[in-house]
Amino acid sequence: MPDKAKMLGTACVLLVRDFKKSVDYWENCLGFTAHIWGEPPNFAIMERDNIRIMLSHAPDHTNKPNWEVGGGIWNSYFWVDDVQSIYQEFIANGAKIDYTLHEKPYGVLEFGIQDLDGHDIAFGQDLN
Helix, strand or coil: CCCCCCCCCCCCEEEECCHHHHHHHHHHCCCCEEEEECCCCCEEEEEECCEEEEEEECCCCCCCCHHHHCCCCCCEEEECCCHHHHHHHHHHCCCEEEEEEEECCCCEEEEEEECCCCCEEEEEEECC
16 A cells, blocks of 8 residues: 655645735734735735745625624634743734733643634644
8 A cells, every 4th residue: 555645734824814914923023934926916825933824815795703603713723832932922022912822721822813814823832
């Protein structure tokens, strides 16, 4: 039996109303690097370390962030190796903190932010 192919990564896609402001937020507040496509620019892969998230310009979209539909669930979740440092970095850079750093009952030290379109994004470090 041949070896199974390996999956190497994932990236969620967030629809954003103001493309330039969203890219700036991900770069300046969250420390991601932008790879931008389109004329005019309308799609970006935001990258930091081995993590990617995609931003797609959708100025007229009416989708609600997941937390408005699914009882507090995020649009994206990032596992990190030093959540306290990232938390402090984001605060210093002016990120919109949705909920402060605290230990969750599922064994994760976690905090959440919101992007400019209200998407909830959480960052957690496994405590086990």
